[in-house]
Amino acid sequence: MKKMTAVTGNEALAEALRQINPDVCAAYPITPQTDMMQRFSDFVADGLVDTELMLVESEHSAMSACIGASAGGGRVATATSGPGLALMWEMLYVASGMRCPIVMPVINRALSAPLNIHCDHSDAMGARDSGWIQLWSENAQEAYDNLIMAFRIAEHADIRLPVMVCMDGFIISHSLGVMEFLADDVVRKFVGDFTPQDALLDIGRPVSYGPLIVTDQYHEYKKAQNDIMSSVFDVAADVATAFENISGRHYGLFETYKLEDAEIGIVVLNSAAGTCKDMIDEAREDGVKIGLLKPRLFRPFPYGPIGDALEHLKVICVLDRSDSFGAFAPLFSEIAASLYPRANRPFLINRIYGLGGRDFMPEHVASVINEMIEITGHKTTVLPKKYISLRQ
Amino acid sequence: MKTKLINQSNCRPVITEPGNSALLKTGTWRTLEPVLNKEHCINCLLCWLYCPDMSVIVRDGKVEGFDMDYCKGCGICALECHGKKGEKAILMRKEEKE
Amino acid sequence: MTTSLKLKDLSKKEMLLAPGHRMCQGCGAAIVVKMVLLAIDKPVVACSPTGCLEVTTCISDYTAWKIPWIHSAFENAAATMAGVETMYRALKKRGKISQDISFVVFAGDGGTYDIGLQSLSGAMERGHDMLYICYDNGAYMNTGTQRSGATPFGASTTTSPAGSSVPGKMQHRKDITRIMAAHNIPYVAQASPSHHLDLMRKIQKAMSISGPKFINILSPCHRGWRSKSDDAIALSRLAVNTCYWPLFEMDNGKTQLTHTPKEKLPLKDFLRPQGRFAHLFRPENEWIIEQSQTQIDADWNAMIGAGAGASGVIEE
Ligand code: SF4
Ligand code: SF4
Numbered sequence: 001m002k003k004m005t006a007v008t009g010n011e012a013l014a015e016a017l018r019q020i021n022p023d024v025c026a027a028y029p030i031t032p033q034t035d036m037m038q039r040f041s042d043f044v045a046d047g048l049v050d051t052e053l054m055l056v057e058s059e060h061s062a063m064s065a066c067i068g069a070s071a072g073g074g075r076v077a078t079a080t081s082g083p084g085l086a087l088m089w090e091m092l093y094v095a096s097g098m099r100c101p102i103v104m105p106v107i108n109r110a111l112s113a114p115l116n117i118h119c120d121h122s123d124a125m126g127a128r129d130s131g132w133i134q135l136w137s138e139n140a141q142e143a144y145d146n147l148i149m150a151f152r153i154a155e156h157a158d159i160r161l162p163v164m165v166c167m168d169g170f171i172i173s174h175s176l177g178v179m180e181f182l183a184d185d186v187v188r189k190f191v192g193d194f195t196p197q198d199a200l201l202d203i204g205r206p207v208s209y210g211p212l213i214v215t216d217q218y219h220e221y222k223k224a225q226n227d228i229m230s231s232v233f234d235v236a237a238d239v240a241t242a243f244e245n246i247s248g249r250h251y252g253l254f255e256t257y258k259l260e261d262a263e264i265g266i267v268v269l270n271s272a273a274g275t276c277k278d279m280i281d282e283a284r285e286d287g288v289k290i291g292l293l294k295p296r297l298f299r300p301f302p303y304g305p306i307g308d309a310l311e312h313l314k315v316i317c318v319l320d321r322s323d324s325f326g327a328f329a330p331l332f333s334e335i336a337a338s339l340y341p342r343a344n345r346p347f348l349i350n351r352i353y354g355l356g357g358r359d360f361m362p363e364h365v366a367s368v369i370n371e372m373i374e375i376t377g378h379k380t381t382v383l384p385k386k387y388i389s390l391r392q
Numbered sequence: 393m394k395t396k397l398i399n400q401s402n403c404r405p406v407i408t409e410p411g412n413s414a415l416l417k418t419g420t421w422r423t424l425e426p427v428l429n430k431e432h433c434i435n436c437l438l439c440w441l442y443c444p445d446m447s448v449i450v451r452d453g454k455v456e457g458f459d460m461d462y463c464k465g466c467g468i469c470a471l472e473c474h475g476k477k478g479e480k481a482i483l484m485r486k487e488e489k490e
Numbered sequence: 491m492t493t494s495l496k497l498k499d500l501s502k503k504e505m506l507l508a509p510g511h512r513m514c515q516g517c518g519a520a521i522v523v524k525m526v527l528l529a530i531d532k533p534v535v536a537c538s539p540t541g542c543l544e545v546t547t548c549i550s551d552y553t554a555w556k557i558p559w560i561h562s563a564f565e566n567a568a569a570t571m572a573g574v575e576t577m578y579r580a581l582k583k584r585g586k587i588s589q590d591i592s593f594v595v596f597a598g599d600g601g602t603y604d605i606g607l608q609s610l611s612g613a614m615e616r617g618h619d620m621l622y623i624c625y626d627n628g629a630y631m632n633t634g635t636q637r638s639g640a641t642p643f644g645a646s647t648t649t650s651p652a653g654s655s656v657p658g659k660m661q662h663r664k665d666i667t668r669i670m671a672a673h674n675i676p677y678v679a680q681a682s683p684s685h686h687l688d689l690m691r692k693i694q695k696a697m698s699i700s701g702p703k704f705i706n707i708l709s710p711c712h713r714g715w716r717s718k719s720d721d722a723i724a725l726s727r728l729a730v731n732t733c734y735w736p737l738f739e740m741d742n743g744k745t746q747l748t749h750t751p752k753e754k755l756p757l758k759d760f761l762r763p764q765g766r767f768a769h770l771f772r773p774e775n776e777w778i779i780e781q782s783q784t785q786i787d788a789d790w791n792a793m794i795g796a797g798a799g800a801s802g803v804i805e806e
Binding site: 396411412414416417422440441442447453462464465468 | 508
Binding site: 064 | 550615
């Protein structure tokens with residue numbers, strides 16, 4: 001019998017961190033991540049974990065401390081949101097360049113200005129080129145599962161790179177959802193012991209971390225980082241298989257929904273996929289051949305397999321919850337790049353939704369589906385990039 | 393100095409040979425060189441302490457000379473040397489380069 | 491047992507900073523680091539922010555450090571070291587480390603007074619067990635002598651050049667030692683490499699105290715100060731003897747001078763050998779020297795008036 005529990009996304013992630021009991025956590029409060037680290041602080045206060053919790057004076061210092069702690073030679077986690085991730089930006093590159101396997105839930109939040117505390121994906125998308133692995137999660141269950149898998153991926157001997165686990169702020173972080181927890185001992189066994197590499201605290205073997213590298217090596221160094229990222233696909237797949245063995249839950253690099261026989265499709269990240277799936281079910285009842293693809297691993301991006309999964313479609317709408325002003329939004333650009341080398345290129349449109357927590361409702365999905373049906377019928381010329389659910 | 397070629401397997405910002413900067417001979421930077429006159433030396437070891445480049449050689453508490461592999465010829469040792477009876481034990485002179 | 495500070499004994503110790511580093515000839519910072527490492531007799535891990543010391547001591551594939559050392563960025567040495575120190579406590583608690591290890595930061599004035607101040611303040615407030623050393627050369631020397639919060643009043647730098655209408659930097663230095671003391675940390679001090687016994691004694695004292703410690707050490711830079719390559723020690727001695735750079739410590743809040751110059755010299759003696767102050771000796775700028783002298787006298791008298799007079803003058 002599965003034991004299902006109703007929890008918020010933040011509760012689920014705090015629970016995963018309790019089970020994993022990292023050596024060091026450094027964090028700074030920011031909405032909507034705050035309540036997750038508060039819960040973790042309770043675990044520390046009550047002795048449920050013996051993690052050294054550093055409550056630092058900024059996110060920049062949180063990431064700096066995580067880098068120091070990770071180089072020191074132990075398991076490290078932190079968490080942040082929106083502007084907090086933006087403040088870390090410089091140090092994100094340092095963490096990946098220094099091969100620090102730090103794990104960080106990102107509770108997605110919009111960026112200022114104007115100030116807004118609600119969900120969109122501008123934060124994590126802004127960090128997509130920082131050399132971090134990114135796992136995206138539709139709901140609390142996926143976020144919990146991804147977070148547990150993240151440690152195995154980050155700390156894998158061939159990888160040793162930091163991982164972000166993205167989950168929608170408020171929509172998931174603060175809403176109750178039903179999910180299943182794994183037992184503490186199962187999680188601990190799955191994650192295993194941390195294996196240090198070149199630990200700074202190994203006083204008998206002094207190492208120097210963070211040299212200046214000039215033009216004779218920097219270029220190759222960055223290519224090497226790219227090569228390491230390319231080996232994440234296999235590792236992430238292996239970890240997912242191992243995870244399926246302990247949980248019964250299957251994870252690919254992306255999820256497809258009713259896509260095999262579809263003619264039109266939606267590509268979307270995180271929680272909005274739930275609403276889209278419901279509407280796809282309705283449209284299917286009306287005979288519309290529609291499906292969905294939801295990337296889970298956004299960095300590195302599995303262009304080939306995603307291209308394979310999408311190339312048979314006639315029209316695809318890529319829904320982005322972040323923007324690139326005066327350009328196509330980030331997810332759209334990746335999907336376009338996945339399909340460009342194909343003989344058959346589906347017609348692509350980019351629709352921006354839900355910025356700063358704007359509700360994404362079933363009728364918005366319906367309008368997108370209708371638009372795709374129209375395009376399939378008449379091959380009308382449409383604006384490739386549009387904003388949906390704009391106030392009129 | 394030729395640096396190593398970076399690839400996927402050694403892409404780590406870590407140097408694991410402590411103090412291997414000793415392979416870099418900074419003595420080539422020098423234009424002036426210190427010259428020791430042991431007769432005037434009282435072995436106060438201030439020159440040894442103040443040398444920024446670890447280039448004053450001391451054995452058993454006595455100054456033996458300079459490590460010309462690293463000495464950059466700054467002249468601190470000479471300026472700070474009190475020597476004996478007002479006679480400095482270190483003087484700087486223009487180096488004859490071959 | 492702490493190491494004897496007799497030079498004969500110290501000369502037998504292994505030097506933990508190797509030669510072959512790329513600091514400029516005659517660099518004060520190299521002397522400071524050398525003295526600090528000589529005085530420490532415990533296993534130590536060091537951290538430096540981006541800066542002269544960092545780029546010159548660790549260029550791939552070479553390091554001058556014989557102790558574990560880390561650099562991550564410019565504004566965060568204290569946070570980075572705090573992370574290492576916290577991991578040390580975590581691993582010690584979990585039985586994965588058994589040795590006692592100490593933690594030392596070597597940061598320049600830019601990384602301390604200015605861009606690194608928030609991270610430093612946070613680390614001091616949280617009480618991490620570390621000694622934070624600022625090697626203060628009074629400007630952003632690594633990038634070519636731009637003015638910093640530590641640059642003295644009137645100094646000409648590349649971003650506060652002495653021009654025909656503005657005679658150099660028109661602001662006074664930030665009082666970083668007092669800012670650190672206001673964190674109520676157990677030990678704060680100021681030292682100079684010219685007074686090496688005083689400097690090394692302060693290091694040993696700091697290392698014997700657990701919790702956050704801060705020592706500001708004058709670190710002449712002849713490139714930025716526009717002086718001579720051999721005068722790092724001579725200038726730092728003049729800085730002490732003019733009372734520009736008083737030697738003192740604040741032990742649990744109590745300020746104590748650790749050295750009183752036999753004869754307090756005029757500030758001009760410290761300024762004259764330095765090209766960065768050359769313009770101050772023109773008649774129209776003499777008010778700057780006068781104002782600086784007045785300030786130094788007032789600070790010095792205030793320190794003596796507050797009962798901080800030197801207890802035991804250490805003969806150098
Ligand atoms: S400073 Fe001069 S007197 Fe003292 S040890 Fe060196 S050479 Fe000898
Ligand atoms: S000239 Fe400078 S580098 Fe050479 S031995 Fe003297 S102090 Fe050291």
